[in-house]
Amino acid sequence: DTAVSQTPKYLVTQMGNDKSIKCEQNLGHDTMYWYKQDSKKFLKIMFSYNNKELIINETVPNRFSPKSPDKAHLNLHINSLELGDSAVYFCASSLTGVGAQETQYFGPGTRLLVL
Amino acid sequence: QKEVEQDPGPLSVPEGAIVSLNCTYSNSAFQYFMWYRQYSRKGPELLMYTYSSGNKEDGRFTAQVDKSSKYISLFIRDSQPSDSATYLCAMSSYGGSNYKLTFGKGTLLTVNP
Numbered sequence: 417d418t419a420v421s422q423t424p425k426y427l428v429t430q431m432g433n434d435k436s437i438k439c440e441q442n443l444g445h446d447t448m449y450w451y452k453q454d455s456k457k458f459l460k461i462m463f464s465y466n467n468k469e470l471i472i473n474e475t476v477p478n479r480f481s482p483k484s485p486d487k488a489h490l491n492l493h494i495n496s497l498e499l500g501d502s503a504v505y506f507c508a509s510s511l512t513g514v515g516a517q518e519t520q521y522f523g524p525g526t527r528l529l530v531l
Numbered sequence: 532q533k534e535v536e537q538d539p540g541p542l543s544v545p546e547g548a549i550v551s552l553n554c555t556y557s558n559s560a561f562q563y564f565m566w567y568r569q570y571s572r573k574g575p576e577l578l579m580y581t582y583s584s585g586n587k588e589d590g591r592f593t594a595q596v597d598k599s600s601k602y603i604s605l606f607i608r609d610s611q612p613s614d615s616a617t618y619l620c621a622m623s624s625y626g627g628s629n630y631k632l633t634f635g636k637g638t639l640l641t642v643n644p
Contacts, residue, residue, distance in 0.1 A: 420574070457539065459575065459619060459634040471629050506574050516563035516623035516630045517582060522574030 419443050420523035422507050428529045429497055437492045437526045439507030447471070447513025448490040449520065450482060451506040459506070465490055466513045497530045504528070534558050537620055537635030546644050550607040554620035554635045557601065561622040563630075564596050566605045569617045569637065578618075579605065610642045 464472040507523040567575035579594040593606040617637040
């Protein structure tokens with residue numbers, strides 16, 4: 417009974433392709449996030465959404481476009497994939513998104529490899 | 532200089548040892564401090580949260596924050612093989628609706644039976 421799930425778990429693709437990663441949470445949380453963890457293990461926020469509204473948009477190339485069809489889902493679409501996009505992408509959610517003390521629940525990650 | 536510095540290790544200890552994990556930071560506005568544990572091929576999970584300075588204890592885990600030195604620590608007593616994971620510190624300067632967590636690189640810990 418996974419709280420935050422992501423599909424696919426692994427994604428191997430060629431440079432220049434377009435791909436999507438899906439995230440769903442069944443915790444009833446209002447806020448969802450996308451993080452990128454690079455090869456050096458740095459975990460960095462990319463986006464956050466609260467009730468389908470974009471809250472945080474870090475300095476991410478506009479090839480990355482998040483979409484939240486409802487508050488339980490936050491998908492990430494990546495256009496024109498580049499080698500440097502290879503990383504593990506984590507989706508997370510938190511109850512309200514208000515307050516740094518609030519627990520963020522992470523999904524298992526999507527391992528993206530761009531060849 | 533990165534905002535949050537954390538020695539990536541790896542750190543290898545025998546079972547039962549006391550483990551000390553540390554982060555330093557440069558942003559004096561950070562007030563919220565967290566430790567996340569990440570098992571191999573899994574997402575991070577929140578272990579401890581501390582606001583401002585002081586200590587917090589939870590079972591075998593103790594988190595310490597020294598804001599004057601911009602230094603935070605996580606101590607694990609009586610370490611177990613199940614504690615083998617990467618430990619990430621995280622911090623934030625703001626507690627409102629658009630706060631961001633800034634993570635350290637993580638320290639890879641192995642506890643040997």
